[in-house]
Amino acid sequence: MTTDFSAETATAAVVDSFARASDPRLRELLSGLVRHLHDFVREVEPTRAEWEQAIAFLTATGQKCDDTRQEFIMLSDVLGVSMLVEEVNDRKEAAATDSTVLGPFHMVASPPRALGDSIDLTGSGEPCLVTGRVVSVDGTPLPGATLDVWQADDHGFYDVQQPDEQPRGNGRGLFTADAEGRFWFRSCVPSPYPIPTDGPVGALLAATGRHPYRPAHVHFIVTAEGHRPVTTHIFVAGSDYLESDAVFAVRESLVQEFTQVDAPERAAACGLPNPFRQARFDIVLQPEPSRSSN
Template sequence: MTHIASGPISPAQQAVEEELVTAVVASFSQTNDGRLRLLMQSLTRHLHAFIREVRLTEEEWHAAIEFLTAAGHITDDKRQEFVLLSDVLGVSMQTIAVNNPAYENATEATVFGPFFTENSPKIPLGGDIAHGAVGQPCWVEGYVTDTRGTRIAGARIEVWECDEDGFYDVQYPDGRCAGRAHLYTDSDGAYRFWGLTPVPYPIPSDGPVGKLLDSVGRSPVRASHLHFMVAADGMRTLVTHIFVAGDPQITVGDSVFGVKDSLIKEFEQQQPDTRPPDGRDLGGRPWARVRFDIVLAPVSP
């Protein structure tokens, strides 16, 4: 007999449960798509194993259904609660790890997050992604190369971030587009733009995922970061962030497990009288600068 927290399970009961698992797994055996068949049969085995291991009660099953229903209701074209759930469970990071195996010195990938949007504005090299978002100006620059150090011209770089109040543009009700843009590397593989110095912020906590974190005593706060998505012909598309060195939240813990040591960068604070690289007039405000050289892995290493 198998012993669990609720007591021993009789051989007869185990047989009943095993018979059901076998029947459900077999129901997918005629699936023509081999990959779909594998996914459904493996999912069935793991779900049933979880139910049997914890001896899931009917009340807990109903609570889970209500949780998923609430996540569906709060999801819309600007908010993806299921991505948020995937993030806080570490599923997003595990999927990234599986699909972005380490390759030589290529830049590490991290979570996509729920706030990416299509059709961001294009800016020229040295342009400003803020578009009115409030925060400390930050000069971001670097090169995009392959793992041999060859610089990649024309790589598309998509960037997005929150404002100094911790909100992304899509979290505002006025339809603004701010704190996001895309640009392309020059003929030498270089890129540069103005953004905002990242700040920590809580993931949306007014929905079911926020309630889940509260009930288990976990912080909803993300470490300060700036999102990147980088694409070039023949290269694996990279989705990543850079994080602010010295941010206490890195030590406390990022709510979606996205921090990697290689992605922590020095955002060097500059005095108001320090001349920016492009001579921009910052109106006497302090600013920051960071260098992030991006190394792309080949599509089929």
């Protein structure tokens, strides 16, 4: 390291300090971070007061995190970083289902449920049936695929946000696809909702004139043996905020119709009132790359 630390020598000195890191990827990540962060400081020339405010903002962001809320994920989301990470990692075959953000509310384990069960434990929303198949890119069904599903209620709140009003596990379910890769479950049609605005991220959005709303959606994490897992959503066609999602997560391929179905016998067989809404979402997983033996 140099003792002659200046605006001209700062970056090289800090990057050099990581030269003996035993993990080459860690060295690459930290060196890149320092270069870009130093370039940012040189470009915008923050005052000491502004830098102290930035540190206070990050401190408050950390202090807002707990077992059921992750403010740093929301910060990453509203800055578009979460989706950018998805983009640079989503090098997939064209047929595979698009990925999107995890979001800040996948904080508890989803309860295992049987195919056809309802994840809407309060029954206050518009009933719907979600169906689909999990297949490989060549169309081969993936029996036994697991689907971790979660969504907000019809008022736009996740169970962890209202522990005194919603039963634990409301809007959540862990399903196993059948022998033909099929899955189906009952729920309520989700509604648009604002991400929480009572913390630093909400203050950031307000200060920049941005709204906090997300379009209506259902989350999925889908896994199957020998295939890459996918974290994705389905978005309700026609929902507000599809063009201005606060976390930039909408992909056209994930927008699905929740069609009204008027079929009394089918409704009765599914345990739903008639009429009801139905969405179909087929999920295509990409095989893991084969490992050639030496």
